[in-house]
Amino acid sequence: MDKSDKTAYFNEILADVVKSFYDERGLGARYRLTLVGVDYLRNVVCQNGNVIKDVNDIMSLISSFVKERQLAEDISWQLVDEIAQYIKAKISGCLHQEMCNKLGSSGIDVLVCPIVNMIMFLVESSLSKTCEFAETERSERHCESKVVFFSSQQ
């Protein structure tokens, strides 16, 4: 089995697991999946002693991490401060695209994004802000996700 077949297999299995979770728990399933991917990040990033001062540091770190490990081809982002503060992250060529495609074909919106979870983990652990994976708009090749901040002092 070559690498792309293996990726297709794992994404198929992952989609089945996430769907089972959704079938069991409905929309509440997404709140049980917010740590998926965090251990993978934590085991590497936290050992490297990275200094994080702000959101841009976090997104730069995630972008490098994700590209080095070929989890996605590219991440771009904006920090938006309108009605609330949030990151708008555009992830292109994600390794899990097929999982999301399969779930999408069953009418299930993105319930879990390991990369978004990694972003949320670093925001919480480094900036003392808690955040929420608010929504994702998906297309064939990329996802645009909103990660909304809720300040501890709010």
Place this chain on the structure above:
Amino acid sequence: MELARAVENAIGTRVSIRAYRDEEVPEEVILKVLEAGRRAPSGENAQPWKFIVIRDRVMRLKLSEIARRGSGRRFTGEFVTGVMDKRFKGLQDEEKKRRIYRNLTTGSVSAFIATAPVLIVVIGNKKVWDTPYDCSAAMQNMLLMAHALSFGACWVNAGTLDVRDELKIKELLKVPEDYKIVSIISLGKPKENRQPRKRYPLEEMVYSEEYGNSYFK
């Protein structure tokens, strides 16, 4: 028949109470509420529940803060994505809408648990098939018993819905790995007098023999 009437009355008049008088909850009330939970049905009679009774003010504040942040975070997400506008599109009173939005997006809607004299944290054994269902049966028994004893209670998921928050509470309360935090019940003498919220009509939810075949002709 008297029993049936009493049960019907308890179920029909129970409301979720989120404002409490600054009075202690007597031990016998707590024990009766816990006993009601203990008597719930469970798959294989596994009885996977355990209950942690919290009276300590500092701990209640910590749990309240976790609940507040969980709620506030989720509702801020709904606000940013426009879901909240859709939910309240029928509400014409703009001032009321602003107040509700603020209550939700700041998480204040869930912070009330700090003011409940007692919190009962319901945990469930994961090494059992039906833990969430079993523990939910226990919780409903407990809510009804509290109400029957003229106390107010509320089933609070705000601090336990997201696994990130659940793990914080587990650490605070030293809950072992084999157990999950199912939910929290706040308990106290009610400070508010509320009516039960509207329910959908029975006709909309019952089918005969298969889905779609209305039971009520």
